[in-house]
Amino acid sequence: MAISRRTALRASFLGGTGAALVGAGGGTALADPADSAPGATDAATALRLLKDGNRRWRRFASRHPHESRARREEVAGGQHPFAIILSCADSRVPPELVFDQGLGDLFTIRAAGEVLDESVLGSICYGAQHLHVPLVVVLGHSxxxxxxxxxxxxDGGEAPHGHIGYLVERILPVVDATPDEGDGFVDACISANARHVAEELRADADLRGLVDSGKLKIVAARYELDTYQVNFLD
Ligand SMILES: [Zn+2]
Structure with a gap:
């Protein structure tokens, strides 16, 4: 094909400057006011945008930003997401909704229990190294x-077989290392798991350099299904 993979890869993260901001058909694609929200190039700003978005979500005041025609046309030319979110695959925790963000805002990876494997790690590394995203949030949930x-x-139950067994196998050491204090044990394990995954990412050979140089911040968080709040754990 005429376009090499390398060219396509470069275009995917260098693009954007050439994208039309207004629809080719004329001025019908006026920017939604929410679309003028600034992006973020540092972790502190990225965290603030996520916290602001979650506050809107909690208060049933979501703006559903960055869904307009203009935004769709803008991101067709390239992406500049401000945060990488590794969240559980649970259908009740969609990052774009709970952080009230839109197209091109979040580089989202989802896996049950936020379990890391090579494809999850590769996806996070792509966002951090090639898209220069300054923040990774590992998002567990109640x-x-x-x-x-x-x-x-x-607790003595039979381990699931097959691919689900892999997920449990990866989470079990965190559970085994968490003090069992009765009623709150599952909750404690949920927080410990998100923290553990964040620690693993900070120590990862491919990400450590970015973390050590201050270009990448990696934090753990959890979403509460009953209050709609994301609590940052670090
Ligand atoms: Zn889950």
Missing amino acids: SCGAVTAAVDVH
């Missing part, structure tokens, strides 16, 4: 089924 399954195995 009532996480993947963590609960690992707690069941910890």
Whole structure:
């Protein structure tokens, strides 16, 4: 093909400057006021945008930003997301909704229990190294089924087989290392798991340099299904 993979890869993260801001058909694609919200090039600003968005979500005041025609046309030319979110795959925790963000804002990776494997790591590294995203959020949540399954195995239940067994196998060491204090144990494991994944990412050979040089911040957080709040754990 005429376009090499390298060219396509470069275009995907260098693009954007050539994108039309207004629809080719004329001035019908006026920018939504929410679309003028600034992006972020540093972790502190990125965190603030996420916290502001979650506050809107909690208060049923979501703006649903960055969905306009102009935004769609802008991001067709390139992406500049301001945060990488590794969240559980749970259908009740969609990052774009709970942080009230839109197209091109979040580089989202989802895996049950936020379990790391090579493709999750590769995706995070792409966002951090090639898209220069300054912030990674590992987002766990209350009532996480993947963590609960690992707690069941910890308590003597039979380990699931196959691919689900892989997820439990990856979460189980965190559960085993978490003090069992009765009623709050699953909750404690959920927080410990998100923290552990964030620690693993900070120590990762491919990400450590960015973290050490201050170009990348990696934090753990959890979403509460009953209050709609994201609490940052670090
Ligand atoms: Zn979950």
